[in-house]
Amino acid sequence: MMQTGLIHPSNPGCFYYLPVALRSLEKLVRLIDEEMHAIGGQKVDMPALCSAELWKKSGRWELMGKEMFRLLDRHNGEYCLGPTHEEAVTELFASQTTMSYKKLPLLLYQVTRKFRDEQKPKFGLLRGREFYMKDMYSFDINEEAALHTYNSVCQAYGRIFDRLHLKWVQVQADTGNIGGTLSHEFQLPADIGEDKLLVCGNCGFSANIETLEPGQAECSQCQTGKLTESRGIEVGHTFYLGTKYSQAFKALFVNASNVPAVAEMGCFGLGVTRILAASIEVMSTEDAIRWPGLIAPYQVCVLPPKKGSKAHEATLKAEELAQSLGNSLPNLKGEVVLDDRTQMTIGKRLKDAKILGYPFVVVVGQTALDDLASFEVVCQQSGETLFLSKDGLVDLLSTVETI
Amino acid sequence: MMQTGLIHPSNPGCFYYLPVALRSLEKLVRLIDEEMHAIGGQKVDMPALCSAELWKKSGRWELMGKEMFRLLDRHNGEYCLGPTHEEAVTELFASQTTMSYKKLPLLLYQVTRKFRDEQKPKFGLLRGREFYMKDMYSFDINEEAALHTYNSVCQAYGRIFDRLHLKWVQVQADTGNIGGTLSHEFQLPADIGEDKLLVCGNCGFSANIETLEPGQAECSQCQTGKLTESRGIEVGHTFYLGTKYSQAFKALFVNASNVPAVAEMGCFGLGVTRILAASIEVMSTEDAIRWPGLIAPYQVCVLPPKKGSKAHEATLKAEELAQSLGNSLPNLKGEVVLDDRTQMTIGKRLKDAKILGYPFVVVVGQTALDDLASFEVVCQQSGETLFLSKDGLVDLLSTVETI
Missing domain, CATH: 3.40.50.800 (Anticodon-binding domain)
Known part of the structure; x- marks a missing residue:
C-alpha cells in the first residue's frame, strides 16, 4: 500500500489523489450519477480544450480575465482549459438538427476536471486550480418548464447532501460571470468557510451576503425577521440562464407549432472534490477523520x-x-x-x-x-x-x- | 435521449462523448480496473497540469517538441498538459520517505485524459489531441523483479483483450521518447491500422517494422522463418524503463540491508478511447455496429x-x-x-x-x-x-x- 495519506501536493493548487481518497471520490461520483439519472440526466463528457472562438461568441473570452488558463496549439490556434462548459454544451445542442420539443427537457451532465488559474490556491482541495466538478446543463421549451427543471435539480442536490448526512443550506446567490437571472448556492455551514451567509431567524430565508445591501439587518423576504451571520463552504451552485447562451449559439428546437424556437437553459454545478474535502472538514475531530458513511473509502x-x-x-x-x-x-x-x-x-x-x-x-x-x-x-x-x-x-x- | 450518435466533433482531435459511448467507455474502465487490481495495481489520479521543472529534470521538456501543449500560468510559471506521467509519478514516489523494500512492487495507475498536440489529428478517436489513457507505473527492487512485474502487466493486458474477444498480437517495439531498454506494443490486426507489423511464419515472433533493419525478410529470433507484413492499430504499449527516471528524481527505497537504493521502473499504457474506437472498427459490418459484448452500452x-x-x-x-x-x-x-x-x-x-x-x-x-x-x-x-x-x-x- 502507498503510505497512509489521502492527497499529495503537486504544483500549486494541483494534487495527486492517492488510492484511498480516489476510492471515496469514485463513490461520490456514483452517488451523483444515481441522483442525476433519477431526474433524467444523461452523462456526457466534453473536452477540456475549448477553442477561443466559442468563448468569444458568448463574450466571455475577455470577461474571464486571468482566471482562465489560455494556450496556443502548434498552429497558433487559441484555446482555454474549460473552467465551465456553457459554451461547449450549447454548441453541442445547437449541432443537433431538428431537435423536437418532445425531446425536452434535455439534461446533460459530466463529471470532469475543471481548470481555474486562482490567484491564491488555498485550503487544499477547497480552492484548487485543477479539480473535479459535476456540471449539468438543461434545455427546456419555455421559462415555466425551465424553472420546473431548476427546482428538480435543486431537490436532487438536497437528496445528495441528505444521503451524505451533511447539514446544508440553499441560499440566494449572485450570478457572477455565468449570468442569468436566478441563482442559488448550496453551502455547508462551517466556521472556516470563505462565504458569509445571512439567515433569517423568522422565515428561514438565506442569502450569500454578496447579494444583499451592505449593512442590511432585516429579512427582505418576510420583512420582520433579523438576519444572523454565519459562514459556509460553497459546494454547489445553480443558475437559471434564460436564453443568454442559447441565443448566442442559436440553440434551437422545433416547437409544437413546428416553428424553431430558442431553448431556455439552466446550469448546475457541484464541486466534487470540494464536497469530499468539505465533508471531511466538517465531520472530523482532532484525532479522527470522519467520512460521510456512504463514501468512506x-x-x-x-x-x-x-x-x-x-x-x-x-x-x-x-x-x-x-x-x-x-x-x-x-x-x-x-x-x-x-x-x-x-x-x-x-x-x-x-x-x-x-x-x-x-x-x-x-x-x-x-x-x-x-x-x-x-x-x-x-x-x-x-x-x-x-x-x-x-x-x-x-x-x-x-x-x-x-x- | 440525445439523437443517436456516439461522439460529436469539437475542435480538431477533440470530441464530445455522447451518453451511449460514455456508457461503453465507463464499462471499459471497470474492466481495466478489475484486471489492474488483480495484479496488485492501486489507482491514483495525477494532475493534467505538469510543471516544466519536472520535465526539465528528466530532459524531456526540449525532447517532446511541438507534440506537447505548453502554457503559462498567471505568474508566468511554465506548464505542460501531461501527455504521459513518468515524471509526475516518479516525483510522487520520491516524496514518500523511507519506502521499505517490503512495500515493493508498487504498481500505481490512473485512467485520465492525456493531451498531445498531433500535427494531423485523424481517424476520430484513433488519433486525437485529448483522449483517455490508462497509464500504470511500476517500482521494483531490482531488474529481475521489474521484469517479473513487466510480464505480469503484459499478461493482464492479454486478459483484457481476451475478455473483449478481440484478436491481438504483442510485438517487439521501439522505446521512442519514453526510453528504456525493452518495449512491446499490443496491436489489433486491422487493414486500416497505421502501424506496419512483421510476423514470423515459423516461430510467431512479431515486431513493429520500425524496430527491424530496412528490407529484413528473415526472422531475427528463429533465423529461419520468413517475415510477413500486416497492419495493426496500436492499443497498448509497455516499457521496461530501468532507472532512467528513478535516478533523475532520486526515487529511492530502503533495501533489505537498510541501505537506500534506486527503484527499477516500468510503464504501461492502454489507449482507452482508442480501444473503444478500434474494437468497433474491427468488429463492425457495413450496416451494423458491433461492440465487444462486455462493453456494449x-x-x-x-x-x-x-x-x-x-x-x-x-x-x-x-x-x-x-x-x-x-x-x-x-x-x-x-x-x-x-x-x-x-x-x-x-x-x-x-x-x-x-x-x-x-x-x-x-x-x-x-x-x-x-x-x-x-x-x-x-x-x-x-x-x-x-x-x-x-x-x-x-x-x-x-x-x-x-x-
Missing part, C-alpha cells in the same frame, strides 16, 4: 492481535472473519480491510484506523475464541464501542449502506 | 409492435418483458432498453438497433400472445435469429456477461 477494518505466543488462533479467526464478512454481506464486497501489521500493537493500529476513518473497526482478541465469541466493535461515526457476538456483528454490518 | 433492446388496433396487448407484454428481464436477471440490471417509438415500423427500429449495436434485440409480436408465447431474438454478435419461449429467452440472457 472502506467500511470495516479488522484488527488481529499483536504477534505473540497466544495470538495464533485469534489471528486466524480475524482473517476468517474479514473474508466471511466481505463474502457473505453483499453490501460489504470489497469494503473490508484486514490490518495484518501484527508487529504493531492493537492500540497503535486502532489509532491509524481512526486517522483513516473506517466507520467500523473490529478488534479480534482472546474473547473471540470463547464458546460465545465476542468482538469489540468501535463505531467511529457515533463514537460508541460495542461488544457483539458474530451474529450481532453481522446484523449490525448488514445494515450499512454502500454505493 | 446496453445488452438488450425490446421492440413492441407498431401502433395499431391489434397491437395493444403485445405492447403491454413488451413493457412487462423489458421490466422483468431487468429486474429478474442481476446481470441485466440497467441493461435493457425498450424502444417505444411505436409510430415507427418494427423494420425501421430494427435497423436503428443494428446501428446502435445492441447484442440482443427482442421483437415482441403477435406470437408473444400465444399460449406458448414465442419471441423473435436477433443475436447481433453471431448474426443468428432465434425464436424462443420466455424461459428460453431468460436462459439465453442469463448467460450474458456484463461488467
Whole structure:
C-alpha cells in the first residue's frame, strides 16, 4: 500500500489523489450519477480544450480575465482549459438538427476536471486550480418548464447532501460571470468557510451576503425577521440562464407549432472534490477523520492481535472473519480491510484506523475464541464501542449502506 | 435521449462523448480496473497540469517538441498538459520517505485524459489531441523483479483483450521518447491500422517494422522463418524503463540491508478511447455496429409492435418483458432498453438497433400472445435469429456477461 495519506501536493493548487481518497471520490461520483439519472440526466463528457472562438461568441473570452488558463496549439490556434462548459454544451445542442420539443427537457451532465488559474490556491482541495466538478446543463421549451427543471435539480442536490448526512443550506446567490437571472448556492455551514451567509431567524430565508445591501439587518423576504451571520463552504451552485447562451449559439428546437424556437437553459454545478474535502472538514475531530458513511473509502477494518505466543488462533479467526464478512454481506464486497501489521500493537493500529476513518473497526482478541465469541466493535461515526457476538456483528454490518 | 450518435466533433482531435459511448467507455474502465487490481495495481489520479521543472529534470521538456501543449500560468510559471506521467509519478514516489523494500512492487495507475498536440489529428478517436489513457507505473527492487512485474502487466493486458474477444498480437517495439531498454506494443490486426507489423511464419515472433533493419525478410529470433507484413492499430504499449527516471528524481527505497537504493521502473499504457474506437472498427459490418459484448452500452433492446388496433396487448407484454428481464436477471440490471417509438415500423427500429449495436434485440409480436408465447431474438454478435419461449429467452440472457 502507498503510505497512509489521502492527497499529495503537486504544483500549486494541483494534487495527486492517492488510492484511498480516489476510492471515496469514485463513490461520490456514483452517488451523483444515481441522483442525476433519477431526474433524467444523461452523462456526457466534453473536452477540456475549448477553442477561443466559442468563448468569444458568448463574450466571455475577455470577461474571464486571468482566471482562465489560455494556450496556443502548434498552429497558433487559441484555446482555454474549460473552467465551465456553457459554451461547449450549447454548441453541442445547437449541432443537433431538428431537435423536437418532445425531446425536452434535455439534461446533460459530466463529471470532469475543471481548470481555474486562482490567484491564491488555498485550503487544499477547497480552492484548487485543477479539480473535479459535476456540471449539468438543461434545455427546456419555455421559462415555466425551465424553472420546473431548476427546482428538480435543486431537490436532487438536497437528496445528495441528505444521503451524505451533511447539514446544508440553499441560499440566494449572485450570478457572477455565468449570468442569468436566478441563482442559488448550496453551502455547508462551517466556521472556516470563505462565504458569509445571512439567515433569517423568522422565515428561514438565506442569502450569500454578496447579494444583499451592505449593512442590511432585516429579512427582505418576510420583512420582520433579523438576519444572523454565519459562514459556509460553497459546494454547489445553480443558475437559471434564460436564453443568454442559447441565443448566442442559436440553440434551437422545433416547437409544437413546428416553428424553431430558442431553448431556455439552466446550469448546475457541484464541486466534487470540494464536497469530499468539505465533508471531511466538517465531520472530523482532532484525532479522527470522519467520512460521510456512504463514501468512506472502506467500511470495516479488522484488527488481529499483536504477534505473540497466544495470538495464533485469534489471528486466524480475524482473517476468517474479514473474508466471511466481505463474502457473505453483499453490501460489504470489497469494503473490508484486514490490518495484518501484527508487529504493531492493537492500540497503535486502532489509532491509524481512526486517522483513516473506517466507520467500523473490529478488534479480534482472546474473547473471540470463547464458546460465545465476542468482538469489540468501535463505531467511529457515533463514537460508541460495542461488544457483539458474530451474529450481532453481522446484523449490525448488514445494515450499512454502500454505493 | 440525445439523437443517436456516439461522439460529436469539437475542435480538431477533440470530441464530445455522447451518453451511449460514455456508457461503453465507463464499462471499459471497470474492466481495466478489475484486471489492474488483480495484479496488485492501486489507482491514483495525477494532475493534467505538469510543471516544466519536472520535465526539465528528466530532459524531456526540449525532447517532446511541438507534440506537447505548453502554457503559462498567471505568474508566468511554465506548464505542460501531461501527455504521459513518468515524471509526475516518479516525483510522487520520491516524496514518500523511507519506502521499505517490503512495500515493493508498487504498481500505481490512473485512467485520465492525456493531451498531445498531433500535427494531423485523424481517424476520430484513433488519433486525437485529448483522449483517455490508462497509464500504470511500476517500482521494483531490482531488474529481475521489474521484469517479473513487466510480464505480469503484459499478461493482464492479454486478459483484457481476451475478455473483449478481440484478436491481438504483442510485438517487439521501439522505446521512442519514453526510453528504456525493452518495449512491446499490443496491436489489433486491422487493414486500416497505421502501424506496419512483421510476423514470423515459423516461430510467431512479431515486431513493429520500425524496430527491424530496412528490407529484413528473415526472422531475427528463429533465423529461419520468413517475415510477413500486416497492419495493426496500436492499443497498448509497455516499457521496461530501468532507472532512467528513478535516478533523475532520486526515487529511492530502503533495501533489505537498510541501505537506500534506486527503484527499477516500468510503464504501461492502454489507449482507452482508442480501444473503444478500434474494437468497433474491427468488429463492425457495413450496416451494423458491433461492440465487444462486455462493453456494449446496453445488452438488450425490446421492440413492441407498431401502433395499431391489434397491437395493444403485445405492447403491454413488451413493457412487462423489458421490466422483468431487468429486474429478474442481476446481470441485466440497467441493461435493457425498450424502444417505444411505436409510430415507427418494427423494420425501421430494427435497423436503428443494428446501428446502435445492441447484442440482443427482442421483437415482441403477435406470437408473444400465444399460449406458448414465442419471441423473435436477433443475436447481433453471431448474426443468428432465434425464436424462443420466455424461459428460453431468460436462459439465453442469463448467460450474458456484463461488467
